Amino acid sequence: QVQLVESGGGLVQAGGSLRLSCAASGRTSSRYAMGWFRQAPGKEREFVASIRWSGDATRYADSVKGRFTISRDNAKNTVYLQMNSLKPEDTAVYYCAAVYGSVAPLRPSEYDYWGQGTQVTVSS
Numbered sequence: 287q288v289q290l291v292e293s294g295g296g297l298v299q300a301g302g303s304l305r306l307s308c309a310a311s312g313r314t315s316s317r318y319a320m321g322w323f324r325q326a327p328g329k330e331r332e333f334v335a336s337i338r339w340s341g342d343a344t345r346y347a348d349s350v351k352g353r354f355t356i357s358r359d360n361a362k363n364t365v366y367l368q369m370n371s372l373k374p375e376d377t378a379v380y381y382c383a384a385v386y387g388s389v390a391p392l393r394p395s396e397y398d399y400w401g402q403g404t405q406v407t408v409s410s
Contacts, residue, residue, distance in 0.1 A: 305367070
């Protein structure tokens with residue numbers, strides 16, 4: 287089992303920045319890929335970014351490319367999502383997720399473990 291805890295959400299004005307963290311505990315000795323997803327009210331959970339265990343491959347949703355950066359520190363069992371140039375449409379609950387293996391999927395159904403989420407609100 288792996289437990290994931292997100293932090294770093296909050297209220298920010300449009301154009302501002304936030305950095306989300308996702309701390310993993312439990313069976314962290316295994317290799318796992320990580321992803322960030324988000325869900326706005328009334329919408330389905332959507333892919334934001336993912337990163338392989340090695341950190342050498344990342345993927346992003348088109349809506350966040352060039353603004354968000356995913357990274358990881360395996361020594362700290364932590365994954366980060368740096369969010370710059372935030373827009374009101376980025377407002378959502380952000381979740382991190384983990385899946386064993388090297389591949390970092392795009393679909394939520396392919397992830398094994400989820401955090402509780404952290405709220406990000408961007409005001410206009």
